[in-house]
Amino acid sequence: MLPSVDSVMLEQRAQSFAKRSIKNESKMQGLRLVLSMIDLTTLEGKDSAEKVKSLCKKAVHLYEGELAEPLPHVAAVCVYPSLVKVAKKALEGSGVNVASVATGFPSGQYPIDVRIGDVKKAVSAGADEIDMVINRGAFLAGNYKKVKDEIARVKNSCGNAHLKIILETGELETYDHVRFASDLAIEAATEAGKISDGEVFIKTSTGKVSPAATLPVTLVMLEAIRDFYDATGVRIGMKPAGGIKTAKQALHYLVMVKETLGDEWLSPHLFRFGASSLANDVLRQIVKQTTGHYPAGYDFSEA
Amino acid sequence: MAEGTNTQSPWDYSDAPDSTHVDIAKKYQLYIGGKFVSPKSRSWFATTNPANEQKLADIASAGKADVNIAVLAAKRALPSWSKLSGCERGKYLFAIARRIQERAREFAILETMDGGKPIKESRDVDIPLAAQHFFYHAGWADKLEYAFPGRAVKPVGVCGQIIPWNFPLLMAAWKLAPALACGNTCVLKPAETTSLTALRLAEVFEEVGLPPGVVNIVTGAGETGAAIVNHPNIQKVAFTGSTEVGKLIMSQTAGSGKSLTLELGGKSANIIFADAAIDQAIEGIVSGIYFNQGHVCCAGSRLFVEEPILDTVIRKLKHRLKSLRVGDPLDKNTDVGAINSKAQLKTIQHYIDVGEDEGATYHSCQTERLPSKGHWCHPCFFTDVQPSHTIAREEIFGPVLSVMSFRTPEEALMRANNTPYGLAAGVWTEKGAKIFDIARQLDAGVIWCNTYNKFDASSPFGGVKESGFGREGGMQGLRPYVKLQGAMS
Incomplete structure (x- = not known):
């Protein structure tokens, strides 16, 4: 059933x-835990090498000000395949790590060979992590075997890179779909051989479709991860992406992970936030908590 | 993979205690005829905080003479209050509702200190729902003839209302709001362990200028209640509490001409079919039995699980129990608070012992250390329970669940209905047709489908069999508070 x-x-x-x-x-x-879990992301048509470089700088040195505890x-850092080399350097x-979206992100509406080529190129350019999209067209048409086979092929093309499987829950719409797609993705990615903890993630969204990550949608996916762990002992990772903009929201997610999966998952090894503006709000809260007053927005670098 | 977490110990929540800066007087008098008055009985009793066993205040114990004065005050107030137009009565109710909202935080803290329930529940459930009941009935006050088309609607008279300790302010609202909307006057007795919020509600009545005597609040134990029930000038008795006391009240009022509604105990069945959404059903089990420490008359205390998913449900329930936080009720992160009284804790512990003696297997989460003072019980459940076991038959009124299994819908129904009680039930399946089929055959006043313990002022609540009769809330809840006369005159 x-x-x-x-x-x-x-x-x-x-x-x-x-x-x-x-x-x-x-x-x-x-908040510090949240920072360590962020996949700092830029996924725009106008992305430049300069922007990626400054994003990388920020990834390593989040805040220029003085704080007692580093x-x-x-x-x-999550980028398009064409910028993987820049980020890697x-x-x-x-x-x-360098994460790269691939498989014809964000729509996935390309022939499978093109999508696989996309993955291989990103991996050979040095990506440590691949964020793939599933074939939503096939999924909604009920062609689950196709969706599954494609995920398995992508997994096989990843080499040593870890894989995050984006369901694009905003297009799947129902919680039943989200649950079924989660199970399908986990099964497909683990079918080829034994995987280690955190080698495979499931991820809510591309960030290009609204609604993106929400608490209930993420909860459905966490429950799929928990059931898989109970059955196999293997820990799948989780990445909500898109729409998580504030420190407060991020803490809600940590609470959910803690109470649904346990402390084991409260690590960047098994949980990530896909976000572009979240880091600055978390920094703001940390500075406020430390100094007693809120810094201005311009006190933080945009990228 | 990335490193960089600076966390050695697992991340946990800090204490988040709510403040206790709510004024509590040393002594609370009776509220009779619009005034706070000393009891003629000259007797007082202490009310304590069940979470730390500290005394909060002395409460007046109303004797027969005090009850008599209160009933007479209500009787005197009746003619003018019942003649007031519905619209005017509605205004009072509306003002009470607004004032409860405005003082919500104070009410919530007081409720938690006096009763032991988590602040999260008093803040998000008890107090908002209490306000909602007054709002809802404010709306009915001038529309009674639409509730009973073609009939002339008259109030019943002076109502004696006796409420329990599990939802003190909310039960006061359930009783008072419909009575006042229909033009009755009231003598209300809160439970002896939880009088404070009802007395604070009396302050609200003063603030909104409710005419003296329309509501009188007499505090005390069983004898005070008996004096209300047996007073000749009481026309209607409404009681929420144990089936044992309910039966006593029924025999005492028999032949007296007093009308009666009873909302009594329960041993409600929560039935989970294999085709249910299991993770959500687990939430339903948890809110069914651990909500308010299980001090809920409609608690889903008997769980029936279809055999193929029994092991899964038990595994998931055990996991879920680990995230329940038991402890200081004033902490905003507390899910399960203190047991309301020492006596109740003893009762619950007795049932847990009996459960083990009779051969059932006890499971609980013991991860959190409990405070050294106060009355505490770990949320728990029993497996290997037979329907004939004491814990599967009798109302425990605590966070104790009996888990049983079934194979066919017929067996589920047979077991669910095999009880003297009939207050509530839960059905969990993703099949719509099955929901209606099962719900139709369950002997229970309230049936929740794919959810549990959801309350709303517009939804009638009440039981069948030994869980009582009469409804509270909704249009049906007005009926016990009106006399209907022939055609409209």
Whole structure:
């Protein structure tokens, strides 16, 4: 029997995470954790080598001001394949990964060979992580085998790079679809052989479709990850992306991960935020918590 | 992969205690005829905070003479209040609702300190719903003839209302709002362990200028309640509480001409079919039995799970229990607070012992350390429960769940209905036709489908069998508070 999802209690549970009160020490620790989980992202047609370089600089040195405790660096910088080389060079030795979107991101509406080629090129350019999109057209048409086979082929083309599978939940619309697509993606990516913890992530969105990540949608995906772990002992990672703009929202996600999957997942190894503007709001909160007053927006670099 | 977390120990929530800066007087008198008055009985009792066993205040214990004065005050207030136009009565109710909203934080903190329930629940459930009940009935006050078309609607008279300790302010609202909307006057007795919010509600009545005597609040224990029930000038008795006391009240009022509504105990069944959305059903189980420490008359205390998913449900329930935070009710992150009284804790512990003695297997989450003082019970559940076990038959009124299984819908129904109670039930399946089929055959006053413990002022609530009779809330909830006469005159 396919697992089904009922919206009433799902949304009630998702809302309950936002009611946790995160203050003082807990807030500071949580915010630093959030920073370390961010995939700092730029995915625009007008992206330039310069913009990626300054993003990489920010990825390593998040804040120019003085803070007693040094800040962690973000988890990864996420760019288009054509800019992987630039990012790779800028981040050398920093510990920050380079993630590249591929498979004809964001629509995936290209022949499979083109999409596989896309992945291979990004990997050979040095990408540590590949963020692929699933074939939503095939999924919504009920051609699940095709979706699954394609994911498996992409996984096989990743080499040592880790894989994040974007479901684009905004186009799948229903929670049932999200759950089914999560199971399908996890199964496809783990079918070829044993994988290690965090080698495969499922990810909500490209950021190009609204709604992107929401608490209930992410909860459905976390439950799929939990069921897979209970059945196999393998830990799949999770990446909500798009729409998470504030520190407060990000803390709600941490609460949800903690209570749904456990402390084990509270690590950039298994949980990421795909976001472009989140880092600055988190920095603002950290500075406020440290100095007692809010800094101005221009105190932080945009990229 | 990326490094850079500076976290050694797992991330956890800091304490987030709400303030306790709510004025609590040393002594609380009776509220009779629009005034706070000392009890003729000259007797007082202490009310304590169940989370730390500290005394909060002394409360007047109303004796027979005090009840008599209160009933007479209500009787005196009746003619003018019942003649007031519905529109005018509605204005009072509306003002009360607004004032509860304005003082919501104060009410929530007080409710939590006096009763032990988590601030999260008093803040998000009890107080907003109490305000909603007054808002809702403010709307009915001038539309009663539309609720009972073609009939002339008259108030019943002086109502004696006795409420329990599990939802103190909310139950006061459930009782008072419809009574006042229909033009009755009231004598209300809160439960002895939780009088404070009802007395604070009396302050609200003063603030909005409710005419003296329309609502009188007499505090005390069972004897005070008995004096209300047996008073000759009481025309209607409304009681929420145990089935045992309900039966007593029923025999005492029999033949007296008093009308009666009872909302009593329950042992409600929560039925989960294999085709349910299991993760959401787990949420339903949790809010069904651990909401308000299980001090809920409609708590889903008997869980019936279709056999193929029994192991999955138990595994997921165990996992879910780990994230329940038990402790200081005033902490905003607390999910399960203190047991309302020492006596109730003893009762619950007795049932847990009996459950183990009779052969059921006990499971609980014991991850959090509990405060050394106060009345605490770990949320728990039993497996290997037989329907004949004591814990599967009797109302425990605590965070104790009995898990049982079934194979066919017929068996589920047979087991669910095999109880003297009939307050509520839950059905979990993603099949619409099955929902209606099962719900139709369940003997229960309230049936939730794919959710549990959802309340709304517009939805009638009440039981069948030994769970009582009469409805509260909704259009149906007006009926016990009106006399209907022939055609409209």
